[in-house]
Amino acid sequence: MRGAKQLVEVLDTLAAEAAKHSPRISRRAQAWLRVHAPYAFRRLPSGRLLAVNRAEQPIGLGAPTPELECGCFDHLALPRDRLDLAACRSASAEVAYLYDELTAPYLSRDHLRAYAGCLAAVLRTRPCPRVGRVAA
DSSP, X not given: OHHHHHHXXXXXXXXXXXXXXXXXXXXXXXXXXXXHSOOEEEEOTTXXXXXXXXTSSBTTOOSOOSOGGGSTTGGGOBOGGGOOGGGSSEEOSSEEEXXXXXXXXXXXXXXXXXXXXXXXXXXXXXXXXXTTOSOO
C-alpha cells in the first residue's frame, strides 16, 4: 500500500531529524516538515483517510491540488481500521489532527519527538505518548 509506505518513510526521516544534537529544528527541516509530514488525516468520500500536510494538501505536495473530494487521491489514502485516531491531538468525523500551532513538530526537537511518537501510535507501529506532552 503506497500511502502506508510513504508515511513510514516520513516517520523514519522524522526519527533521524529528532536524533540530531541541535535543540532547534533547521529552517530547511521546518520547510520539509510543512510539506512532507502529516498534519492531519482527512476523510475522503470513499471513507478512506488521506494524510494531508500543513497546507491541507496530500503529503509531499506543496502546490494547490484539485479538490480532495474528487477521488484523485484514494490510492494514497488508508482504510480507517489501519489507523488509531485516538492517538491524535483532536478528531472529528471528517478530520483528525496530529498537532496544533503550540505543538507543531517544526518548533523544537522535543516537539518533533512527541510528534513522531504520535504518528507512530496513529500508524500502530509502536506505542507512544500523545502529542502535546512536552515541556514548553
